[in-house]
Amino acid sequence: MTHSLHPQTRRGRGPARRIGRSLALVLPVVLVFSGTLAVARVNWSGAPQSPVLTAADTSAAGASSRAASRAPQDVLRDQLLIELQKKDPGAALTQLQQAVDDRPSLARHCASIARSLGKAAVRVYGPTKAQSYARPACDTSFATGVVAAND
Numbered sequence: 001m002t003h004s005l006h007p008q009t010r011r012g013r014g015p016a017r018r019i020g021r022s023l024a025l026v027l028p029v030v031l032v033f034s035g036t037l038a039v040a041r042v043n044w045s046g047a048p049q050s051p052v053l054t055a056a057d058t059s060a061a062g063a064s065s066r067a068a069s070r071a072p073q074d075v076l077r078d079q080l081l082i083e084l085q086k087k088d089p090g091a092a093l094t095q096l097q098q099a100v101d102d103r104p105s106l107a108r109h110c111a112s113i114a115r116s117l118g119k120a121a122v123r124v125y126g127p128t129k130a131q132s133y134a135r136p137a138c139d140t141s142f143a144t145g146v147v148a149a150n151d
Contacts, residue, residue, distance in 0.1 A: 072103070072105075072106065073106055073109035073112075073113065076096070076109075076113060077113045077116055079095075080092040080095055080096055080113065080117055081116070081117065081120050083095055084120055084124065085120075085124060088133065089117060089118075089121040089125070089130065089133035089142070090135075092117050093114070093117065093133070093137045096110065096113055096114060096117070096137060096138070097137050097138075100138075110137075111138045111141040112141070113138070113141075114137055114138040114141035114142040114144075114145065115141045115142070115144055115148065116145060117142055117145060118130065118134075118141070118142040118143060118146040118147075118148070118149065119145045119148060119149040120145075121133060121145075122146055122150065127146060127150050130146045130149075131143065131146050134146060
């Protein structure tokens with residue numbers, strides 16, 4: 001009688017096992033991808049589906065045609081630079097804060113926009129007057145822009 005020390009095991013259990021292994025590899029990827037897409041499409045701001053900054057909000061006549069092909073933060077930056085020249089940096093900073101509150105996806109661009117406003121304020125108002133408008137919007141990035149424009 002011949003007995004083996006290692007009993008033979010069945011390696012393949014047919015098509016069900018192959019399908020199960022394939023699903024075990026593919027299903028998590030599909031779930032993560034579809035979940036990511038679902039989260040990206042949700043309007044997290046709570047505002048209506050219309051954009052926060054529409055062409056009607058801009059004072060430049062040609063801005064509406066350019067705004068459609070540009071990133072929202074670039075459109076916002078341009079609008080705020082116009083506001084800074086028309087009124088003052090304080091009004092532009094207030095609008096920046098409102099835009100970020102209304103559309104949280106703009107928060108990651110807030111600091112760079114505020115720095116741009118600070119640099120522009122120095123060009124328009126000079127360093128001393130520009131610094132007088134500084135406030136803690138976007139982690140004091142406006143003041144950083146004012147200082148950077150002086151260097």
